[in-house]
Amino acid sequence: METAATLPGWRANLATIAALMARAKNELLRVPGAAIPGVLAPTIFFLGLNGVFGALTQLKGFTTGAYESFIVPVSMLQGAGFTGAAAGVNLARDIEQGWTDRLLVSPAPRWVLLAGAVLAASARALIPATFVLVIALLLGAGWPGIGGLLIAYFMVAAMAAVAACWGSSLALRFKSQSAAPLMQAGMMALILTTTAYAPLLLLQPWMRSVAKVNPVTDVIEAARQGFVGGVSWAETWPGVVALLGLLVVLGAWALREMRRTAA
Amino acid sequence: MSELAVNMRVVRALGMRSIRQTFRRPQLMAPIVVFPTLLLAIQTGGAGGAINLPGFPPVHSFLQFMVAGAMMQSLMLAGNSGGIALAVDIEMGFTDRLFSAPIPRYTIVLGRLAGTAALGFFAALWFLAIALIFGATIHSGVAGALIAIALVTATAMAVGGIGAAIALRTGSASVVQGLFPLVLVVLFLSSAFFPNELMIQPAKAIAEYNPLSFVVEGVRGPIISGIDANELLDAVLAILGIVVLGLALSARALRHRLRVG
Numbered sequence: 001m002e003t004a005a006t007l008p009g010w011r012a013n014l015a016t017i018a019a020l021m022a023r024a025k026n027e028l029l030r031v032p033g034a035a036i037p038g039v040l041a042p043t044i045f046f047l048g049l050n051g052v053f054g055a056l057t058q059l060k061g062f063t064t065g066a067y068e069s070f071i072v073p074v075s076m077l078q079g080a081g082f083t084g085a086a087a088g089v090n091l092a093r094d095i096e097q098g099w100t101d102r103l104l105v106s107p108a109p110r111w112v113l114l115a116g117a118v119l120a121a122s123a124r125a126l127i128p129a130t131f132v133l134v135i136a137l138l139l140g141a142g143w144p145g146i147g148g149l150l151i152a153y154f155m156v157a158a159m160a161a162v163a164a165c166w167g168s169s170l171a172l173r174f175k176s177q178s179a180a181p182l183m184q185a186g187m188m189a190l191i192l193t194t195t196a197y198a199p200l201l202l203l204q205p206w207m208r209s210v211a212k213v214n215p216v217t218d219v220i221e222a223a224r225q226g227f228v229g230g231v232s233w234a235e236t237w238p239g240v241v242a243l244l245g246l247l248v249v250l251g252a253w254a255l256r257e258m259r260r261t262a263a
Numbered sequence: 264m265s266e267l268a269v270n271m272r273v274v275r276a277l278g279m280r281s282i283r284q285t286f287r288r289p290q291l292m293a294p295i296v297v298f299p300t301l302l303l304a305i306q307t308g309g310a311g312g313a314i315n316l317p318g319f320p321p322v323h324s325f326l327q328f329m330v331a332g333a334m335m336q337s338l339m340l341a342g343n344s345g346g347i348a349l350a351v352d353i354e355m356g357f358t359d360r361l362f363s364a365p366i367p368r369y370t371i372v373l374g375r376l377a378g379t380a381a382l383g384f385f386a387a388l389w390f391l392a393i394a395l396i397f398g399a400t401i402h403s404g405v406a407g408a409l410i411a412i413a414l415v416t417a418t419a420m421a422v423g424g425i426g427a428a429i430a431l432r433t434g435s436a437s438v439v440q441g442l443f444p445l446v447l448v449v450l451f452l453s454s455a456f457f458p459n460e461l462m463i464q465p466a467k468a469i470a471e472y473n474p475l476s477f478v479v480e481g482v483r484g485p486i487i488s489g490i491d492a493n494e495l496l497d498a499v500l501a502i503l504g505i506v507v508l509g510l511a512l513s514a515r516a517l518r519h520r521l522r523v524g
Contacts, residue, residue, distance in 0.1 A: 048448070051467075056310060067463075178288065185293065192309065197305075197310045204309075207311070
């Protein structure tokens with residue numbers, strides 16, 4: 001049987017990433033209860049925000065009459081944020097328990113170690129997203145169409161990768177699970193200081209200014225388009241560019257922290 | 264020194280320990296201050312246009328309306344954090360040492376609740392300060408602010424009683440921590456974040472009978488309109504109800520903890 005050590009470089013890297021993803025999957029299967037908060041939190045936010053702020057659609061200038069359609073992509077992305085940040089918490093736990101030290105003395109490149117955690121978070125984020133989506137559809141949210149659905153899922157997976165890079169950077173910097181609130185709060189602020197609650201024109205002036213420069217606003221608009229109207233490339237590409245930019249910046253930071261940790 | 268004075272010294276010492284614990288551990292402090300402040304800013308900026316909805320109570324700003332909700336969120340999470348800390352004490356054996364000390368058992372729970380009440384007091388001051396700094400006014404002035412602070416402090420202690428009961432019953436920090444989503448459910452199903460009349464069913468119907476709604480209205484009234492004796496009485500009765508429930512559950516859980524060790 002071939003081992004990672006006997007494989008050519010790129011295949012060994014892929015095998016290592018697959019092994020790290022399998023480890024994350026095993027964690028999920030062996031401790032299913034651990035996934036419950038990540039699923040529950042965005043669902044509660046979705047149901048809560050819908051019940052509380054649903055009347056906002058009566059405001060002049062609101063782009064849809066159904067608040068559940070407006071808010072569901074936000075909750076899906078929130079689930080991605082929670083899941084990605086949880087990857088950072090898990091990494092901090094691995095650092096505390098010495099597991100990461102063992103990985104760092106292996107011949108695997110640093111980016112491979114990071115990619116394993118990030119891709120696992122991306123895959124895992126589809127669970128809360130699907131759960132929230134099903135609840136929303138049952139409550140009457142608009143069907144986004146296959147195109148809209150695929151775009152929303154792409155945004156969720158990529159947002160989880162962004163959150164995992166953020167969480168991993170903090171985990172590597174602080175080397176403690178105590179940094180967990182910072183990981184969660186950072187993602188919460190990034191996702192919600194956008195057009196999450198209302199269209200841009202209905203936000204308070206300070207929030208409008210923040211939302212305009214927050215790249216996640218484009219991500220939310222791209223994920224939302226199918227739920228509140230038609231799908232277009234013009235609404236999609238800014239979200240893709242924003243996610244790529246965030247991934248490059250936060251991925252580079254996480255890699256830098258990993259190299260610093262190994263040094 | 265009288266027996267009562269000695270017991271109150273124990274309560275004070277345990278209360279101070281619980282406050283110090285919270286301020287030393289960022290993971291305990293964050294839910295009480297960081298998350299509610301962040302959510303207050305986000306909801307105020309994101310849903311601030313709501314004050315133009317027909318039927319919204321007359322307010323100076325959405326921040327003025329929301330600040331009572333932020334206090335409620337903070338105190339609920341303070342109660343939950345107090346429960347987690349007590350459960351950690353049980354897991355680490357610290358509570359066993361207290362049980363073997365020559366002090367009444369009730370002082371152990373009361374000490375923890377005193378700490379939670381102090382955090383509620385701190386939360387009330389924090390959010391009132393934020394409201395004033397960002398331009399919200401307190402309609403009833405100093406008297407209104409004092410009423411809000413008193414109600415929030417008392418509610419923190421009452422809610423902490425339920426957290427303590429669950430910690431004593433289960434002895435597991437992860438179980439108490441798992442109640443975090445439930446805290447959010449209770450908050451969303453109250454009038455903490457929006458006027459009850461404008462909420463969507465079934466949240467609206469549940470919020471109407473949620474005791475937390477009565478407390479929120481009691482805190483919010485002096486901030487946005489004026490001191491209303493009926494609103495205040497409803498809030499006090501709701502807090503008393505939570506206190507009685509918390510005390511009954513805590514006493515029962517304490518007996519259980521002493522039985523099982």
